[in-house]
Amino acid sequence: GAGVSQTPSNKVTEKGKYVELRCDPISGHTALYWYRQSLGQGPEFLIYFQGTGAADDSGLPNDRFFAVRPEGSVSTLKIQRTERGDSAVYLCASSPASGYTGELFFGEGSRLTVL
Amino acid sequence: QQQVKQSPQSLIVQKGGISIINCAYENTAFDYFPWYQQFPGKGPALLIAIRPDVSEKKEGRFTISFNKSAKQFSLHIMDSQPGDSATYFCAASNAGSSNTGKLIFGQGTTLQVKP
Numbered sequence: 330g331a332g333v334s335q336t337p338s339n340k341v342t343e344k345g346k347y348v349e350l351r352c353d354p355i356s357g358h359t360a361l362y363w364y365r366q367s368l369g370q371g372p373e374f375l376i377y378f379q380g381t382g383a384a385d386d387s388g389l390p391n392d393r394f395f396a397v398r399p400e401g402s403v404s405t406l407k408i409q410r411t412e413r414g415d416s417a418v419y420l421c422a423s424s425p426a427s428g429y430t431g432e433l434f435f436g437e438g439s440r441l442t443v444l
Numbered sequence: 445q446q447q448v449k450q451s452p453q454s455l456i457v458q459k460g461g462i463s464i465i466n467c468a469y470e471n472t473a474f475d476y477f478p479w480y481q482q483f484p485g486k487g488p489a490l491l492i493a494i495r496p497d498v499s500e501k502k503e504g505r506f507t508i509s510f511n512k513s514a515k516q517f518s519l520h521i522m523d524s525q526p527g528d529s530a531t532y533f534c535a536a537s538n539a540g541s542s543n544t545g546k547l548i549f550g551q552g553t554t555l556q557v558k559p
Contacts, residue, residue, distance in 0.1 A: 333487070360545060371450075371533050371549030372488065385544050420487055424545055432478075433547060435487030 331355065333436035335421050341442045342411055350406045350439045352421030361404050362433060363396055364420040372420055378404060411443045446471060448536050450550030457557050463521040465553045467534035470515065474536040477510065478547070479519045482531045491532070492519070524557045531555070 334353040342348055354361050359380055364372035374388040378398045389395075393411075398404040408415055418440045422433040450467045457463045467477075478493035494501045494508040494517065501508045507520040521528055531554050535547040 362546070364549075369552070371535075371552050372547075374546050374548065377544050377546055379544075385546060422487070431476075431493075431545070432490040433488075433545070435489065437485065437487050 333421055333423055333434055335419075335436035335439050337439055338437065339440045339442075341444065343444050344411060344413060346411050346443075348408045348411055348441060350408075350419050350441070352404045352406070352423075352436060354402065354404070354421070354423030355434055356402075358423035358425055358434070359401070360424040360426065361398060362422040362424075363404070363406050364422065364435075366418045366420055366438070368417075375406070375419075408441075411441075413443045416441055416443045446548055448534055448548050448550040450534050450553060452553060453551065454554045455556070457524045457555065459524065459526060459557055459559050461524050461557075463519075463524045463528070463555055463557070465519045465532055465534070465555075466516065467518065467536075467550050468514075468516045469536050471536070471538065472515070473538045474548075476537045477508070477517050478535050479506075479508065480533045480535060480549075482533065482552075488533060521555075524555075526557045526559050529555055529557050 336351045361378040363375040366372045376396050377385040380401045393409045396406045418438040420438045422435045448469050479491045480488035481491045482488040492503050492506045496512050505522045510517045531552045533552050534550040537547045
């Protein structure tokens with residue numbers, strides 16, 4: 330498809346479990362972002378990749394959260410020992426170029442529910 | 445200092461009316477101010493954006509007004525239509541020095557346009 334693709338669209342897990350969320354950006358987009366959106370709130374920045382490297386991970390809330398982008402395309406957000414407070418929609422976005430400040434193209438998100 | 449404050453939280457407008465959403469920021473290094481529109485179950489999508497070298501930008505029925513000295517900007521939707529019913533987010537970024545394109549989002553405004 331032409332847009333940012335995120336899988337799964339919905340994930341229900343139990344407290345303490347490990348979760349992986351996948352993002353497939355628009356082809357050719359070098360910049361990739363993860364955001365977290367809690368109910369009734371705006372997206373909150375988590376991490377930014379330029380190519381394969383995490384250029385800014387200042388938004389990751391703690392060391393249970395980790396993200397990779399090994400080949401500079403698909404990215405995976407990994408959450409260890411999930412807590413109920415991790416329940417949110419995790420949004421991925423990509424943009425065309427290095428350091429580009431312009432349109433971020435968002436996926437539809439992965440809704441994570443931690444029971 | 446990284447916050448973007450948005451108001452109102454919700455807004456109801458009659459069809460044909462003007463919808464106005466306001467945002468304020470503190471970080472004077474912000475130099476890019478987009479508005480995103482989000483429909484339920486979808487990711488945010490860029491609506492319109494402005495840079496601080498202009499005080500107003502208009503695209504169709506959507507206008508951004510920007511007041512640099514007051515550190516405020518607003519979205520005006522003219523001739524509001526039921527199809528405009530969505531959640532609107534203002535955002536800001538500091539492209540000049542950080543060069544990451546990372547956006548800081550406001551809390552969102554849920555707009556309902558009544559037929």
